[in-house]
Amino acid sequence: MAPPPAPRIQRPAPRPISHIVTLPRDRAMTPLRSGLPVPVRRRGGMMVTLGNLWVLHRRLAVRLVALLALVVALAGAYGFREDLSELAMIVGEVAQGRISEAGFAIDRIEIEGLALTRETDVARALGIAAGDTSLGYDVEGARLRIEEIPSVAQATIRKVYPDRLVVSITEKTPMARWRVDGATMLIDAAGHPIAPAGVGNGELMLVIGEGAGDDALPMINLMNRYPDLTFDLAALNRVADRRWDLIFYSGLRVLLPETGVTDALSRLNDYQLRHQLLERDLDLIDMRVAQYVAVRPTLREDDGQ
Numbered sequence: 238m239a240p241p242p243a244p245r246i247q248r249p250a251p252r253p254i255s256h257i258v259t260l261p262r263d264r265a266m267t268p269l270r271s272g273l274p275v276p277v278r279r280r281g282g283m284m285v286t287l288g289n290l291w292v293l294h295r296r297l298a299v300r301l302v303a304l305l306a307l308v309v310a311l312a313g314a315y316g317f318r319e320d321l322s323e324l325a326m327i328v329g330e331v332a333q334g335r336i337s338e339a340g341f342a343i344d345r346i347e348i349e350g351l352a353l354t355r356e357t358d359v360a361r362a363l364g365i366a367a368g369d370t371s372l373g374y375d376v377e378g379a380r381l382r383i384e385e386i387p388s389v390a391q392a393t394i395r396k397v398y399p400d401r402l403v404v405s406i407t408e409k410t411p412m413a414r415w416r417v418d419g420a421t422m423l424i425d426a427a428g429h430p431i432a433p434a435g436v437g438n439g440e441l442m443l444v445i446g447e448g449a450g451d452d453a454l455p456m457i458n459l460m461n462r463y464p465d466l467t468f469d470l471a472a473l474n475r476v477a478d479r480r481w482d483l484i485f486y487s488g489l490r491v492l493l494p495e496t497g498v499t500d501a502l503s504r505l506n507d508y509q510l511r512h513q514l515l516e517r518d519l520d521l522i523d524m525r526v527a528q529y530v531a532v533r534p535t536l537r538e539d540d541g542q
Contacts, residue, residue, distance in 0.1 A: 341370040341399045350406035353388040353423065353432040359404065362386060371396050388423075388431040413457060414443045415450040416472075424450045443471065448478030456481055459499065463506045469515070480525075488535070489515065491522045500527070 343365055348356060362382040365374070376394045383392040383406070391407040411423035414434045422430035423438060428450035434441075442460075444453045452475065460467050466483070474482040474490075481498065483491040493501050501524045508514040508530070514522065521533035 341372050343369050343371055343374065343402060344400040346402045346404065348404045348406065350408060353408050353411070354386055354406060358386050359383060359406070363402075363404070365402075371398055371400060371402070374402070387429065411438065411441060413450075413453045414438055414441050415453065416443060416445045417447060417449070422450075424453060426454055428453055442473065444473045444475065445484075446475035446478070449473070449475035456498075459502065463502055465509050466502065466506055466515070485515065488520055489522065490520065492525050494525045494527070497527055504530070 346360070346363065346365070348359055351359070362385070363379050364382065374396070376396065380392050380394050383389055383394075383404070388408050389406055390409045393405045395403045395405070397403055409425045409431050411431060412426050413424055415422050415424045415428075415430065421434040421443075423432045423434050423441070425431050430450070442453070442457050444450065444456075453473070456473055460470070460473070469485045469487060470483060471486045472484045474484055476482055480495040481493045483493065485491075491505065505514070505522070505524060514532075517532075518535045519532050520535045521531075523531040523533075
């Protein structure tokens with residue numbers, strides 16, 4: 238079977254050009270040196286080159302110009318740094334003076350909650366100079382300085398406009414009196430000195446000796462378990478920072494061991510309840526050896542011994 242004939246492609250017949258215009262001889266194209274039918278004008282020069290660079294690398298150029306301006310500004314500021322600082326100080330002083338004249342100068346300070354803390358220490362921590370204003374006063378910085386005072390647990394400062402500050406202080410709770418190197422201090426629960434002890438602190442337990450402050454609270458809590466042993470107790474004496482002695486107002490001294498203090502106090506409490514041992518005419522009770530108690534009677538001059 239013969240293949241089907243290929244499709245024919247019909248093309249439009251060419252149309253004749255009806256009008257042909259002949260150029261005059263004087264306008265006929267003449268070949269140029271470059272071989273092109275029209276002359277080509279070449280652009281050049283520095284401005285053209287810079288313009289091309291600006292179009293192609295505009296973002297980089299802007300960054301370079303900004304960096305150059307910043308370098309120039311920093312160099313100028315460094316050269317005139319002293320003059321600029323003096324100018325800033327003068328402007329600040331003038332502004333501060335204007336605010337003070339407007340009635341915002343700090344004129345009154347109220348301090349609440351002082352018992353152990355000295356008012357002069359708080360005033361020094363506030364750091365208020367003549368002419369300071371309530372608007373520019375740094376409350377947070379002053380609060381942190383006040384809380385660095387050993388006797389202060391927490392402080393708050395409140396501005397009362399236009400010219401008043403109210404300082405509220407929460408003090409640490411003294412747990413005992415600590416006597417060392419001839420001075421008696423109040424100590425907190427961690428054994429840190431917080432203020433000098435006074436006559437009004439006589440109800441607090443007195444601990445004596447090097448290292449007594451650090452171990453005072455556990456020993457005081459242990460003694461409070463035996464009220465019959467603390468009735469006439471004058472002080473707890475730390476010996477070589479290793480063990481404790483109980484000192485009573487009668488002059489009696491009880492020597493406790495380095496270890497097993499709880500057992501020793503329990504036995505001493507039993508002796509007191511059964512035999513009133515602490516009320517005997519004794520000046521020493523030695524309990525440093527477990528399961529043994531050594532006593533020494535008081536030696537008096539009128540005994541003839």
